[in-house]
Amino acid sequence: MSNQYPQQPQQPNWGQQPTQPGYGYPQQPYGQPPFQPQPPKKRNVGKILGIIGAVFVGLIVIGAIAGGGGNSADNSNKDKAAAVTSDKPKAAEEPAAEQPADDKPAEDEKKDKPKVVTFKVWGTAPAGALGPLDINYGSDSDSRKGDFKNGKFEATLPLKGDAMYFNVTAQLQGSGDINCSVTVDGETKSGHASGDYNICNAQLSSGLLGGWS
Known part of the structure; x- marks a missing residue:
């Protein structure tokens, strides 16, 4: 038998690097790790979107601040305008139109009317043998007869300044119950x-110092 040893791989010459079977990549030098392809770099889309969002938010904030400042300025101008308007003197109110002579208040009509004396008799007074209730009224210079109807009598006379008194009398004719009164310038006297x-x-009499009592 021949003593044969397995064939040893041929060593490369000094300075020459062995080659590895190729896969479309360049051969790596001997003793170095095989070549690993680097994956394509991913674009940092998230960072770009974040930057765009921050810029957009900043623009919104700036717009809101600018708008608020504008509103404040408008409100300030309105307040100033209102203050100037309030300080202006109010226009003088137009005088009310005068009422026609026919539309005078009731008080003025009362003042225009002459003062009168009022005489009254009321109650129950049946007629008797001598006739009905006998009524006399007037002043010291003017005496008149009254007519009693439906249980009452009322009459007026102008108030004369020279009259000494005004009075009313009513005499029953056998029975009855009556009251009488005379009113002069707000003063009243009554009887029964x-x-x-x-x-x-x-009766009401003129006083020495004026008035009636």
Whole structure:
């Protein structure tokens, strides 16, 4: 038998690097790790979107601040305008149109009317043998007869400044119950009579210092 040893791989010459079977990549030098292809670099889309969002938010904030400042300026101008308007003197109100002479208040009509004296008799006074209730009224210079109807009598006379008194009398004719009064310039005097031929009398006299009592 021949003593044969397995064939040893041929060593490369000094300075020459062995080659590896190729896969479309360049051969690596002997003793170095095989070539690993680098994956393509991914674009940092997230960072770009973040930057764009930050810029957009910043623009919104700036716009809001600018708008708020504009509103404040507008409100300030409005307040100043209102203050100037309030300081202006108010226009004088137009005088009310005068009322026609026919539309005078009731008080003025009362003042225009002459003062009068009022005489009254009321109650129950049946007619008797001598006739109905006998009524006399007037002043010291003017005496008149009254007519009693439906249980009452009322009459007026102009108030004369020279009159000394005004009075009213009513005499029953056998029965009845009556009251009488005289009113001069807001003052009133009254009287009463009941039964038989009694007389109801009311009188106001002019005072020395004016007025009636």
